[in-house]
Structure formats: structure tokens, C-alpha cells
Amino acid sequence: xxxxxxxxxxxxxxxxxxxxxxxxxxxxxxxxxxxxxxxxxxxxxxxxxxxxxxxxxxxxxxxxxxxxxxxxxxxxxxxxxxxxxxxxxxxxxxxxxxxxxxxxxxxxxxxxxxxxxxxxxxxxxxxxxxxxxxxxxxxxxxxxxxxxxxxxxxxxxxxxxxxxxxxxxxxxxxxxxxxxxxxxxxxxxxxxxxxxxxxxxxxxxxxxxxxxxxxxxxxxxxxxxxxxxxxxxxxxxxxxxxxxxxxxxxxxxxxxxxxxxxxxxxxxxxxxxxxxxxxxxxxxxxxxxxxxxxxxxxxxxxxxxxxxxxxxxxxxxxxxxxxxxxxxxxxxxxxxxxxxxxxxxxxxxxxxxxxxxxxxxxxxxxxxxxxxxxxxxxxxxxxxxxxxxxxxxxxxxxxxxxxxxxxxxxxxxxxxxxxxxxxxxxxxxxxxxxxxxxxxxxxxxxxxxxxxxxxxxxxxxxxxxx
Amino acid sequence: xxxxxxxxxxxxxxxxxxxxxxxxxxxxxxxxxxxxxxxxxxxxxxxxxxxxxxxxxxxxxxxxxxxxxxxxxxxxxxxxxxxxxxxxxxxxxxxxxxxxxxxxxxxxxxxxxxxxxxxxxxxxxxxxxxxxxxxxxxxxxxxxxxxxxxxxxxxxxxxxxxxxxxxxxxxxxxxxxxxxxx
Numbered sequence: 001x002x003x004x005x006x007x008x009x010x011x012x013x014x015x016x017x018x019x020x021x022x023x024x025x026x027x028x029x030x031x032x033x034x035x036x037x038x039x040x041x042x043x044x045x046x047x048x049x050x051x052x053x054x055x056x057x058x059x060x061x062x063x064x065x066x067x068x069x070x071x072x073x074x075x076x077x078x079x080x081x082x083x084x085x086x087x088x089x090x091x092x093x094x095x096x097x098x099x100x101x102x103x104x105x106x107x108x109x110x111x112x113x114x115x116x117x118x119x120x121x122x123x124x125x126x127x128x129x130x131x132x133x134x135x136x137x138x139x140x141x142x143x144x145x146x147x148x149x150x151x152x153x154x155x156x157x158x159x160x161x162x163x164x165x166x167x168x169x170x171x172x173x174x175x176x177x178x179x180x181x182x183x184x185x186x187x188x189x190x191x192x193x194x195x196x197x198x199x200x201x202x203x204x205x206x207x208x209x210x211x212x213x214x215x216x217x218x219x220x221x222x223x224x225x226x227x228x229x230x231x232x233x234x235x236x237x238x239x240x241x242x243x244x245x246x247x248x249x250x251x252x253x254x255x256x257x258x259x260x261x262x263x264x265x266x267x268x269x270x271x272x273x274x275x276x277x278x279x280x281x282x283x284x285x286x287x288x289x290x291x292x293x294x295x296x297x298x299x300x301x302x303x304x305x306x307x308x309x310x311x312x313x314x315x316x317x318x319x320x321x322x323x324x325x326x327x328x329x330x331x332x333x334x335x336x337x338x339x340x341x342x343x344x345x346x347x348x349x350x351x352x353x354x355x356x357x358x359x360x361x362x363x364x365x366x367x368x369x370x371x372x373x374x375x376x377x378x379x380x381x382x383x384x385x386x387x388x389x390x391x392x393x394x395x396x397x398x399x400x401x402x403x404x405x406x407x408x409x410x411x412x413x414x415x416x417x418x419x420x421x422x423x424x425x426x427x428x429x430x431x432x433x434x435x436x437x438x439x440x441x442x443x444x445x446x447x448x449x450x451x452x453x454x455x456x457x458x459x460x461x462x463x464x465x466x
Numbered sequence: 467x468x469x470x471x472x473x474x475x476x477x478x479x480x481x482x483x484x485x486x487x488x489x490x491x492x493x494x495x496x497x498x499x500x501x502x503x504x505x506x507x508x509x510x511x512x513x514x515x516x517x518x519x520x521x522x523x524x525x526x527x528x529x530x531x532x533x534x535x536x537x538x539x540x541x542x543x544x545x546x547x548x549x550x551x552x553x554x555x556x557x558x559x560x561x562x563x564x565x566x567x568x569x570x571x572x573x574x575x576x577x578x579x580x581x582x583x584x585x586x587x588x589x590x591x592x593x594x595x596x597x598x599x600x601x602x603x604x605x606x607x608x609x610x611x612x613x614x615x616x617x618x619x620x621x622x623x624x625x626x627x628x629x630x631x632x633x634x635x636x637x638x639x640x641x642x643x644x645x646x647x648x
Binding site for chain 1: 478479480481482483484485489490491492493497498539568569570573581584585588589590591592593594595599600601602618619620621622623625626627628
């Protein structure tokens with residue numbers, strides 16, 4: 001009963017809304033007619049023209065299309081304006097009605113401002129100058145090409161109500177966790193199976209013994225032969241072989257342990273800001289943004305070091321991107337236990353960016369990134385030589401960074417690893433006219449078509465150790 | 467068992483042991499190293515400072531002269547009207563300019579300069595104008611000024627591209643603009 005009542009209520013409220021909307025429309029058309037009528041009264045000679053215009057073009061179609069307006073807004077306005085948030089310019093939701101109520105300015109003023117704000121400021125318009133000064137005297141680009149209809153569409157888009165997103169989407173199953181559970185289940189089942197088998201064997205042996213006892217058969221006595229252990233000790237050859245085996249095995253493990261000292265393969269430190277390479281550099285189809293490695297690590301092109309980007313490079317994009325999309329945020333919370341939006345706030349704090357005023361406060365604090373790839377001091381490595389000259393992909397040494405949520409060291413960075421690559425990599429000698437002659441001579445010397453880095457001197461000690 | 471205990475002790479969030487740290491760790495200053503420098507009893511760098519800005523007025527090697535036009539609206543207009551590309555036609559390396567453009571600009575401005583880069587298509591950053599936008603009417607000087615200082619939502623690219631590279635990119639942008647206007 002109550003339920004029915006509720007449904008009825010919502011139905012009525014919708015009906016009322018519709019009605020009020022219609023009355024609004026009626027009002028506006030009335031106004032329009034009045035305006036036209038006034039023009040008619042004063043300027044009768046223009047009557048013909050007005051009628052012509054009303055019939056040929058959609059002059060009175062000043063009610064814009066919000067969908068078209070959204071597209072226009074995104075291409076023309078969104079670099080400086082957001083609907084609900086101050087950016088380079090003020091937020092624009094309900095801008096038309098706000099201006100009307102607060103300043104008594106109509107669409108004509110807005111149109112002038114949009115088409116040529118600088119001209120409006122120069123003409124001495126009070127509010128235009130006020131806005132210009134309030135927003136750090138940043139001039140707005142003139143959009144002279146926008147038609148009346150375009151401006152109406154954009155304003156219709158700014159007049160739409162914000163969409164309230166619902167958070168209770170369907171819970172996505174957590175695949176990796178599930179995989180872990182099933183693995184454990186399988187292992188447990190195997191363990192139980194083995195335990196059962198062992199028990200069965202013991203039981204079988206016991207029953208067999210009982211049978212033997214009942215039939216009066218003596219189980220073969222063990223006293224006749226010496227125990228295995230004694231036999232082993234007496235056999236000196238076997239003892240020697242076993243001793244050698246154990247020595248070799250332990251040497252193998254000790255060697256393995258010693259050789260991994262000083263290599264940090266898989267080193268995955270916790271960074272002060274959880275930066276996901278997966279989101280930034282990942283391919284677009286995997287939910288990444290496909291930013292080139294060298295966008296942030298620009299010094300890899302020109303210097304020995306592939307530098308950690310300074311925070312102004314983060315702010316190139318994060319000045320605009322102040323939060324991640326709801327899907328990304330959800331994924332971060334569920335799969336990685338990370339609140340990405342909070343990480344962006346950490347960036348703002350470190351770089352001293354005040355979101356409310358959209359300006360830098362000047363209060364910065366250094367971010368203590370933890371360096372992952374460390375070469376010992378006695379080995380020389382130069383990024384620009386590999387990245388620019390050789391054209392080696394970053395991923396060759398750093399692994400699939402574009403899929404890493406947390407960055408780790410992919411390669412062992414040992415000398416053997418370096419040399420292996422130098423032996424295998426064929427150098428691209430094509431279209432390098434300056435070295436053509438020496439390349440030909442080297443090819444002849446080694447009797448090969450394609451030179452490797454090693455054949456061009458990539459194995460000489462002094463190349464890396466000096 | 468020994469193997470198992472070694473594996474169990476390995477912790478991926480800490481760096482491994484080193485044989486002889488005094489041969490591994492540099493004696494000289496390294497990039498990003500935390501350093502304390504005291505000159506004549508005056509503290510020049512505090513312990514937790516690294517990645518410093520160059521001293522004011524310093525000029526990098528390679529004959530790059532400082533950019534004198536200011537980061538203001540007047541500066542922008544001045545650059546737009548007066549600044550010209552110092553590189554002559556033999557120094558312009560179009561493929562290289564294009565590669566740099568694709569890395570640093572294409573992500574928002576699009577490979578064709580039409581304002582449809584990947585970040586725009588994914589609606590992360592909006593409102594990136596096309597280079598043939600009549601209202602902006604970009605010129606050599608205004609492009610350089612914008613790369614150097616940034617404009618509105620766009621940041622400065624002066625520390626990612628050096629002077630010569632910036633001019634290469636400017637030339638490439640003009641080429642894209644010409645292609646768009648065809």
C-alpha cells in the first residue's frame with residue numbers, strides 16, 4: 001500500500017516538473033513575441049525583413065542544444081573553464097542566470113565578451129574590467145567565429161544540472177585474489193590426498209603383518225644382513241662419493257648466494273608518492289594514457305642520467321587533472337589498496353599548489369624518491385648514448401614498465417647481462433653516411449653482414465671501467 | 467633448507483647487500499645525492515636539499531643566450547610580433563622536430579596538431595585548440611613564448627627541451643599549422 005502511494009507521489013512530482021518546465025517555455029516565447037512586437041511598432045519598415053528572417057533562418061531558436069553545446073564547450077572553453085571548478089578562468093555552471101541575477105547582464109553582453117573580451121574591456125565596461133582584474137588580467141581568447149546558435153548551445157550546456165553519479169555499481173570479482181585461493185585449495189587437496197595414501201599404506205602393511213602372524217609365517221628376519229647404515233659406513237668408496245656430492249652441492253648454493261650479493265633484481269622500494277607507471281605510460285587499450293617515457297624522463301635523451309622528473313612536469317597535466325576517473329579510483333582501492341586521489345593531493349602539497357586559488361603558494365617540500373637502479377661507481381653508463389644513438393627501447397633494460405603498478409628493477413644490471421646484450425645487438429649502420437667506410441672495413445674484418453656492438457668495441461674494458 | 471632461509475630473508479623493499487660498498491658508492495657528488503655544502507662557514511646547501519635550480523643568471527654551455535622577453539601578456543604580444551627563428555633552413559631538422567613534437571606536444575595537441583591528442587580523446591584534458599584556430603592566430607614568436615613559459619593550463623616546456631630543440635619544435639608546429647590550413 002505504502003509502496004503504491006510512493007509511486008503515485010513520484011509520478012505526480014514528475015508531472016508537476018513537466019508542467020513547470022512547459023510554463024517556463026511559454027514565458028520565454030511570450031517574451032520573444034513581445035520583443036518582436038516592440039520592434040514592429042517602432043520600425044515598421046523592417047517588418048518585411050523580420051518576417052523573412054523568421055521564416056528563412058531559425059532566428060528565434062535561441063534555446064540551445066546542450067549536447068552540441070557540450071562538444072563546443074569541450075573544444076573551445078574547457079582548456080580554461082570547468083563547469084564546477086575554477087581553473088584559469090571562473091567556473092561556468094549557470095553562468096547566464098548568475099550574470100542575469102547578480103549583475104543584470106544579458107546574453108548580448110556575454111556574446112560580446114565571448115567574441116571579443118579585450119574590446120569589451122577597452123570600451124570601459126565596468127563588470128568586464130572587474131572580471132579581468134579578478135582573474136589576474138589573463139586575457140580570454142577571442143572566439144569571433146562562434147555563431148549565435150553556437151553560443152546558445154554552449155550556454156544551454158552550462159545551464160544543465162550536474163549529474164549525480166551513483167557509487168553502488170555492481171561489485172566486480174577480484175580475480176587475482178580468487179586465483180590465490182584456488183591455488184591454495186589445490187595444494188591443500190594434494191596434501192590431504194598424500195596423507196590419505198600414506199595412511200592407506202601403513203594400514204595395508206599392518207594387515208599384511210597380521211595375516212602373516214596368523215598363518216604362522218615368520219616375517220623375514222633382519223638379523224641376517226647388516227643394516228644399511230653400517231654397510232654404507234663400511235663401503236669407503238660410497239662415503240667418498242657422497243662426501244664429494246655434498247661438497248659440490250653446498251659449493252653450488254654458496255656460489256649462488258655470493259653471486260647475488262650486490263645485484264638488486266626485483267628491488268621494489270616503497271616510494272613517497274605512489275606513482276603508477278601503468279596508468280601514465282600504459283597502452284590506451286589497457287586503461288593507460290600512453291605518455292612517452294621521455295616526456296617525463298626527458299634527460300635520458302641528452303644526458304648520462306635519466307633524471308627523475310621535477311614536479312613542474314607532473315603539474316603540466318595535474319594542474320588540470322585533479323582527480324582520477326571513478327573507475328580508476330575504484331580499481332586502485334580494490335586491487336592495490338591505494339587512493340589515487342590522495343596521491344595527487346600529496347603532489348599538490350609537495351609542489352605547493354593551492355587548488356582553491358589555482359596558484360602556487362611557494363611552500364614546497366622535496367619528495368624523497370627512492371632510487372631503484374644503481375650501478376656501482378666503477379661502471380660507467382650513459383643513457384643518451386643508448387637511447388638516442390643506439391635507439392634502444394627503454395623497455396629493453398627496464399622491462400615492461402608500462403604495466404608496472406609499482407616500479408621494480410627488471411634486469412640484474414650485472415656485467416654479464418650488459419655484455420650479453422652487446423654481443424647480441426646488431427648495430428643499425430644504415431643511413432649513417434659518416435661512418436660508412438669504417439663500418440665496411442669492420443664488416444670485412446669480421447666477415448659478417450651486420451655488426452654487433454661487441455665487434456665495434458663494445459667489450460673493451462676501458463669503455464665502461466675507467 | 468639453507469636455500470629456503472635465504473629466499474625467505476630476501477626483502478624486495480630493501481636493497482641487497484654489497485661486497486665492498488666503498489667501491490660501489492661514489493666518492494664524488496652524484497646526481498640527486500643529498501649533499502651538505504658549507505663555503506666559508508656559510509651553509510650553501512642543507513642536508514636534505516637536492517636537484518637544485520641553477521644560480522640566477524647562469525647561462526648553460528653551448529652558447530644558449532637567455533630569453534629576455536618576459537612572461538606577461540605584453541611579453542607574449544611582443545614575442546608574437548617580433549620574435550623570429552634563429553635557425554636557418556640548413557639547421558632545421560624536420561624529422562627530429564617531429565619526434566620531439568610527438569613526445570612532448572602530441573600527447574595533447576595530437577600528431578596532426580588538431581587538438582586531438584590521446585589525453586584529449588580520453589577526456590583527461592579538454593579544450594586543446596587546433597593550431598589553425600583563427601582567434602589565436604599563432605606565429606613563430608608566440609609558439610616559442612608559449613613553449614618557454616606555458617600559457618593558461620599549459621605548463622612550461624623549457625626544462626624538457628633546450629633552446630635549439632624548442633626552435634625545431636616551433637618549426638614543426640608551423641608546418642602542422644600550414645598543413646591544417648590547406
